[in-house]
Amino acid sequence: MGKTKVQKFGFLIGVVAMLIIGYGPAIEGLTQVGQRVLACTVLMVVFWITEAMPIPFTALLPIFLFPMLGITGSGGQNGITLFAHYAYSTCYLLVGVGFLSGSMVKHGLHKRIALGIVSKVGKKPATLVLGFILAVAFVSMWMSNTTATVMMLPVALAIASALGDEAAGLKKAMVLAIPYAATIGGLGTIIGTTTTPTGLSLIKETIGVEIDFLQWMQIGLPFMIILIPFFWIYMVKFFKVDKMPDIDISIARRQYEELGPMNKGEKYTAIIFMICVVLWCTRSILWGDWFPFATDETIAMFGAIMVMICPIDFKKGEYVCDWKTGFNDIPWNAVILLGGSMVMGNAFRDSGVAEWIAAMLGGMAGMNSVLIVILVGIVTAIITELTTNAVVAAAFIPVLAGVGEAVGVSPFAMMLSCLVACNFAFMLPPGTPPNAIVYGTGEISLKDMMKCGLGLKIISLIIFPIVLYFIVMGVFGIGTV
Structure with a gap:
């Protein structure tokens, strides 16, 4: 099966964005290594969202890109680990x-x-x-x-x-x-x-x-x-x-x-x-x-x-x-995706990119912490309709660590909110493999899935903050520290 227009466009946009970010003017607050990690991250997120390449294959790109861009190699140069994360526990x-x-x-x-x-x-x-x-x-x-x-x-x-x-x-x-x-x-x-x-x-x-x-x-x-x-x-x-x-x-x-x-x-x-x-x-x-x-x-x-x-x-x-x-x-696709996610997430942190993004979002400091956590969940629930939920988790959770510290909100609470809300993909086939499988039977029209899924998403987002705040955080105390 040939690539769709979205996949072709995503491939072009991803490569161009990587070259511009990685080899363009220096970005204030980022080292050269950090700038190139950001470039690779943008490429992978674009590829994941548009499926310009198969999702697991995109997760393998750091093995080629990191050494070629001078980020790291097999010896873990610049304090960034590569191969070990593909065998993460x-x-x-x-x-x-x-x-x-x-x-x-x-x-x-x-x-x-x-x-x-x-x-x-x-x-x-x-x-x-x-x-x-x-x-x-x-x-x-x-x-x-x-x-x-x-x-x-x-x-x-x-x-x-x-x-x-x-x-x-x-x-x-x-x-x-x-x-x-x-x-x-x-x-x-x-x-x-x-x-x-x-x-x-x-x-x-x-x-x-x-x-x-x-x-x-x-x-x-x-x-x-x-x-x-x-x-x-x-x-x-x-x-x-x-x-x-x-x-x-x-x-x-x-x-x-x-x-x-x-x-x-x-x-x-x-x-x-x-x-x-x-x-x-x-x-x-x-x-x-x-x-x-x-x-x-x-x-x-x-x-x-x-x-x-x-x-x-x-x-x-x-x-x-x-x-x-x-x-x-064995879900080998998931194993490879997990390995690639770990490489990207750790490089994001160790190269200073997460800290740089967090500094830019420091203006959110002072907002109600519960509101920020809920907003993270709502934004995640919207984005997860466009690409598979595992990809959303892989792309956004590493960023939230630095953001939480910058705005004075528990990073774990924000990450937890994102991880749970990733599962509220009900409206579109790309949101999760079960949606795509059922839509592929021809028994359900896209209109039916969107209309029914919208109601379920609204219900989820209403229940989400109540359960998160009163039960998960309140009863069990998870995410409060």
Whole structure:
């Protein structure tokens, strides 16, 4: 497939902007190295937003550009690290979870969970929509939101195809409920979406604040639990689903029954996965002091090792997961994007660019800190419609560290606001992969997605400051220091 006009224009603009910034007149307050880091950053952000090059490939550009522009090389010159960040620790959280996710898909455990929920919600159209939302959101907490969308979409389309034209509103509600629920469900845990580990890694590197699995659940779960009922009520009312007669959901029940009893692979996968979840949730409060060097990545790799060595049939050499399945399910695009984000974010800080930007925004000092944090979330929620949410997190979180210090607002609170609001992409297909997948089916028009998504975005932005201020910061005290 050839490049679009936007991609061609983005490539040209990115390259020209890099050359002008990198080799133009000296910028006051920046060293030559800082000026060239800024040039590379602008190039990468433009490429990411316009997808002038594939997003993961753009994340690899520093390997070529940094040495060519005299920024740094393999030896970490100018105090800037390059190659080490492509093997950042969080990358191995994604690798380990890939093996666990691959095992769930291989044995059909994820499908059993989702179909089990949908098949038990009853015949009322409104509760059917709720069933899809709950099923997708729950599955999306533990695996890629993209995988959760791909898994449940055929079920929704199968039920929709059995309905007449009079149920058009229900079809749209069911299909659109899937990407929206996958996105919000992904907020619940660190492993639910690639955006969260990317953002948390940048936060740890730039300001030294580390958030573990349990702490993130204290941030993400309140948003997920509170948003889901509002989303359900809104979609039921928006598509007038509550006024429709009862329907036949025998397709979902039949598919669930066809799965039969749980096989060994499902049982072993479920046990190993639950052990990992318990370890993730208890590390910081129970056993972490006994194993001080263990991290969330350690637990993920423990899970990966267990599914690789746990036999289903020892004589036949069959194990819960095989190398090919696990390797193929690792989100390599996200691993590379995370590495490139870390390179850019650290270079941004270490070259003085973040400090320079912060100085320019010092005029915001004196504004109400809560208002500033909320404004960051609103701006992020708007921008995230134009490009995938992981890219927004990668591009903007490093900048907020210096901005927060300059205006006297907690940098972590601003970064947290940006990271959460990145997930409020509901209006356009480019905002998040689940949106693009569902739009690509042809079952949903762009007009439907924009109109329904706008309402959900407004609901999110109304609830966002309340949950952030009163629950995340108020109850749990996260982001207050």
